Amino acid sequence: MVSSILQRTYEILEGTTNDKLAKGFQIFIISLISVNVLVVIIETEESVLDEYGYFFTPFEVFSIIVFTGEYAGRLIVCKLNPKYQNKKFALLRLVFSPMMLVDLAAILPFFLPFIVTDVRFIRIIRLLRLFRLFKLARYSEPMQTLGEVFKSKAGDLAVAFFILFIVLIFASSLMYHAEHQAQPEVFSSIPTSMWWGVITLTTIGYGDVYPITLAGKIIGAGVAILGIAVYAIPTGIMASAFTEELRRRRETENKKCPHCGKDITGI
Amino acid sequence: MVSSILQRTYEILEGTTNDKLAKGFQIFIISLISVNVLVVIIETEESVLDEYGYFFTPFEVFSIIVFTGEYAGRLIVCKLNPKYQNKKFALLRLVFSPMMLVDLAAILPFFLPFIVTDVRFIRIIRLLRLFRLFKLARYSEPMQTLGEVFKSKAGDLAVAFFILFIVLIFASSLMYHAEHQAQPEVFSSIPTSMWWGVITLTTIGYGDVYPITLAGKIIGAGVAILGIAVYAIPTGIMASAFTEELRRRRETENKKCPHCGKDITGI
Amino acid sequence: MVSSILQRTYEILEGTTNDKLAKGFQIFIISLISVNVLVVIIETEESVLDEYGYFFTPFEVFSIIVFTGEYAGRLIVCKLNPKYQNKKFALLRLVFSPMMLVDLAAILPFFLPFIVTDVRFIRIIRLLRLFRLFKLARYSEPMQTLGEVFKSKAGDLAVAFFILFIVLIFASSLMYHAEHQAQPEVFSSIPTSMWWGVITLTTIGYGDVYPITLAGKIIGAGVAILGIAVYAIPTGIMASAFTEELRRRRETENKKCPHCGKDITGI
């Protein structure tokens, strides 16, 4: 009997079955996460806090009970997961798997204040509740695909960001030397000028910092044009990654000639 | 005789023939839609309203008569459409087809004020006249192709927007906590900070809201760089979709099995 | 003798030979165009005009003589161009070819003021001298390739711009109704609001116009996110066009198996 309950719990938690209870549980957890994130966001709005504040604490307690129960459940049915069966330190491996760490991060913000009592620390911990959003990743297949696309291009993207970083350092240093005298408050040092550099290279351009001298404007124009590469390189990398992904899927489909029955995969 | 008139009406409305009358009717409808949209736009310019205002009401009545006639015509010749022939509830299927709903939305704004008389409601309804623009989609083939490209990538694009959404929530929450004390008016709550988040992640950067503290600027710089992905991912997806579309068209051109020599086009 | 001079002129003007005189003439024309454009630009700088102004008129006269001579030369050697040989109205065809129209536009601004004497008109005509830039297109092969890439995608790009146009109309109309009461000066009419629409959809965001009401900010955020598509669609189209271009070049290279000598093009 116990074993059959464990088996059922495992199926529901991991969504390996398609019955109504498993589906219902998934929808319930997804809704609970969404409402939790919504609460974190709107409780900073004073008018909302004044009117509905009394509701937030019991809701938090309820959420924590559900999420803790879910976490504990996953630990208990660990042995039924074929991924961890017959392995040493199965429980430890499970605890340190990425998704379980996310699940832990989702409940920890509630329990930590009982141990640490520094007010500032608690405020940051409250923000950690946002990590519950990542629990949603478990339920999205294309998200995991995107993750793999990113992983396969990690090296190229790292180079793209390294180039962005080098351009940023040069742009900010040049601009500092060009504008420091004209605007000593705004371009007070190279680290300060990097704020201008980032906002310009990403083409945001708030308008709080911009060059006013001729030299500064010429450097700024050059940086602006170089900034086109900041978008062109990562976008080109992503485009080739998605095209490659499509090609791979198509090629592994396994095609046969309908006339003679022979394999024509990849032709 | 009646049946031949119906047949002719069907041909003209659906553009299945290429004779002068059908072409002329199409050009007339397209022009009428364009002028209608133009009127909606320029009638908000006071100087135009003062001078040409007397012309707008009769023009609206004329347009409604034409569009209503066109709508009625399509309903009447419904039976001649091979798509709906010999089907149950043919008329109902036609009425709820996307293009017919657009056609209905194009004439409804005129008739609704006779039923509802709330002034506010009427103002919003007047705006609905803009939906007449979508009537143009009927006449554009590449538009429909683009629609299909979008549809085939709906899943990937949804993930892209979900990631944008997650980044937005984190960015706005972090920025709220970093800047709330320094600019309590501007970053008054997380929902308010989301305005900053959207305008920064989309690289618009109006300059009405931006961080002024060191922590805020560091978070802002990080968000700005992450924002590159906001463009790189959807653009990469679209690029692969268009490349795939091209490949598919090329592939359906003609192809033979190298083993038996028979046609395997499109397999 | 005359025929040999004509032949030589034709070779030099069309660059069909590679001897020093032809090369030298090309470099001379390209330099002259560049200096001409430079003059148009810097003569608006008052300090430059004061100091070097006396030089500009003779330089303009010299340029016109050269360009007119080049234009006349091309007309005279028309018969030697195999493209126009043995064709009716050869001269007329040549005069109305795109590059010859550009050449005409390059010299016309000088002669028109002798006919028309309205000062305003002359000022606009002076600006037409910038069209001399397009004369450079004659000497750039990759430019002509890019032109073809654009042409092959004209339909798709037109749809992309039509969608931009529709989004712009909707965004501006909605924003006008949301912000008109709060900022009657800024969002005074839909055409006026379209300035906001363009600057937002292209992610420029000067910061001279932005929504301040809650409804306006929500609409603005939606438009900003839609604006991502404004870049993703044309970029995706261009990416697929360039990929296709590469593939076509590769495929037409004609490859052979080095072992058996048979054709393996496209395998």
Add this chain to the structure above:
Amino acid sequence: MVSSILQRTYEILEGTTNDKLAKGFQIFIISLISVNVLVVIIETEESVLDEYGYFFTPFEVFSIIVFTGEYAGRLIVCKLNPKYQNKKFALLRLVFSPMMLVDLAAILPFFLPFIVTDVRFIRIIRLLRLFRLFKLARYSEPMQTLGEVFKSKAGDLAVAFFILFIVLIFASSLMYHAEHQAQPEVFSSIPTSMWWGVITLTTIGYGDVYPITLAGKIIGAGVAILGIAVYAIPTGIMASAFTEELRRRRETENKKCPHCGKDITGI
């Protein structure tokens, strides 16, 4: 004995072995470069300079000793490099190789002030220390790949930038004529208006310069929409380059002629 020391030095400097000493030396040089760049940046921050200023000069001396030693070492072991073996002017070829020029640029800023003593010149030279960043390129393989991708597309990218340049000239000239009278200070000449042109075409939009007249806004809107191409073209080029790069890698994997079965990889 000497030859074995030289051999060992060569191996460590070029990283041709994988032993601990070579790895350690690489990490040491990379760290030293990073700290050097960091110092150049943060020494402009006054509070940092006040507190840690005494540390910067000895650190610079230490860095110069290491970098000069490294440079000298590379010169000494020149003969062991197979690339330069048995070649005339081996040392000269090495000195003028790109990476050795970077290495020289990294140490020169220290020695130059002993020769030139103009203060202004020295300040610019101090900035040259940032070139040490490029020494890192030696240790990054994907960086060199990206360099090749860029090189293979140099022609197309040059055209893209030439188009940007032409659009910039036209946009700025038109805007100058449209706005000069309304904002004589801001759009004082075409070269001045080009600052507006660059900031608009790259979609940065600081908001320090923007059109206020109707004509100016219409031109500005047109330029903004044309500006989409400024991103779409280079991004499309990069996307096709990365896709091509992937295809080439895949193709060199292994391939056989379908006629004779022999290897045709990479043909």
